[in-house]
Amino acid sequence: MKVTACLLTLLLFCSSQGRAQAPVNVMVYPGTELLQVIHLLSDTAQLAKSTYNADVLRYFHAHKRHPAVLKARALKYISCDFPVRLSWAFYNFPAVKLATMKPEHMDGYEKAFDLGQMQAYFQECVNFYNDTHFWAFYQAQTPHYARWVVSFERGLYQDGMLATIDKFYRLKRDKPIVFTLGALNCGSYVMSDLRGMNPNLPNQTTIMVAYSQVVSGKDSLSKTPAFYAPARTSQITWHELGHAYISPVFRQYQQEVQALEYIMQQDSAIRSKAVMRGGWTNYLNENTTQAVTSLLRIRTGKATREVELEKSPDEFYLLSAEMLGIIERQYYGQTKYRDFKQFFPVLLAELKKSHPKR
Incomplete structure (x- = not known):
């Protein structure tokens, strides 16, 4: 995966499981945050609420009329998990690039939207990234992102969720797993393939863990995001990760x-x-x-x-x-x-x- 040394070492929010299995990483992905920031400014998408929303609005409020935001308002497809499912089309941070998406390997989502229209929208999002100095915001949020990752990894590793599912299936995962944490996300999901979304990156299974499905009680603008909630994250982790084990079995x-x-x-x-x-x-x-x-x-x-x-x-x-x-x-x-x-x-x-x- 082409991620800059800055992204890996300065931010300290990506961790790998060092074992014979394909690696499992946990991160807050900048492409996902880019889309969700624009969706928040557009007032058209359902989003989770936390103190992070105020941080976003404080930094980006002057850009609510940016062409990317206006395009988002006109987009038919915005929902809890779409088009944020495609956020790995953005890559090579901080010098962001946009992949040319292909209809293959899209888990069937290529039938639900106009790929050309989505490509044009994403290009405008790249302009938003550059015009608003998005990377500066992302770097400023690094301490928060690191805490989110630590809280999620507590359940994944210390509480043994990953070891439990490994022990149950007794199978090798066929590709790396990346858990992406989203404080603005209102829907968790899995994308089993990157080849259509971004053929420039090594293939992986991407699992979004949405804060709204982790928070205890109702989400609120006064709550600080955290991702340790075993009773809730166990459903997301084991269900979505389960696809990585059984999909090759289903193919066989x-x-x-x-x-x-x-x-x-x-x-x-x-x-x-x-x-x-x-x-x-x-x-x-x-x-x-x-x-x-x-x-x-x-x-x-x-x-x-x-x-x-x-x-x-x-x-x-x-x-x-x-x-x-x-x-x-x-x-x-x-x-x-x-x-x-x-x-x-x-x-x-x-x-x-x-x-x-x-």
């Missing part, structure tokens, strides 16, 4: 997964949720990682079984409770299977058995 067993698509076809509730996630394979992937996440949260005391498995009126993970039961009975804490990949065909067979074709 693609035919077997597709053979179970009839489960979706004969259940209208499952079908409606699967359509929201892009089809059966993605939906089963989501249910698998959520089943594991819920199991780990229950077994490590992050949540009670009753609370964790309580279904909401608009429950998305309609298969996860059933899958949790299968995994808990036949895999968790056992040595019969070398790793989750070896167990996965058993999980699929159990689903087939409990959902016979009609």
Whole structure:
């Protein structure tokens, strides 16, 4: 990853896990902050609230009529996680560059927006970066960013969240993981690939941890952002990180997964949720990682079984409770299977058995 020595050593907000696994980094990414600052100034995006908002407005208030801000106001696509999902298109800080984005490897998001329009908007964001001396703001915030990272890493390393999920799957992650922390973000997400967003950088899985999903109680302009909240970050960390372990497994067993698509076809509730996630394979992937996440949260005391498995009126993970039961009975804490990949065909067979074709 081409990040300047200044970014790595002066800021001291990126840390790596030194082990045989692909590295896990935690950082506050300048490209993400650039977009979110512009979105805050535009008054069109839903954003989390904290004392950081006041810092942003204090520094950038004179630029609310900048062309980038005006473009943001006219943009159809701004939401909790979009287009901030694409923020790694900005790179080479502090001499920022913008990659030419490609529609491939966009996790399906290329179908939801006009790539040319987004490229033009991002170019205006580069102009905003230069016109407002954004890097000076970013450097001034470095002590705050470092505290965010330390607070998140406390859960990840000292509390053993990363070790717990490593021990569960017993699999190698196929590419580096980068957790990006966002005090303005109102939605967490994972982008499994960088190749479409920025082919100039080595590939990685990017996980956004949104402050609004970590804060205790309601977010407020009077609260200082912090990212240590195991009961909340365990859901984000284990669910989103789970995709990095199971996506290669899903690719290996693609035919077997597709053979179970009839489960979706004969259940209208499952079908409606699967359509929201892009089809059966993605939906089963989501249910698998959520089943594991819920199991780990229950077994490590992050949540009670009753609370964790309580279904909401608009429950998305309609298969996860059933899958949790299968995994808990036949895999968790056992040595019969070398790793989750070896167990996965058993999980699929159990689903087939409990959902016979009609």
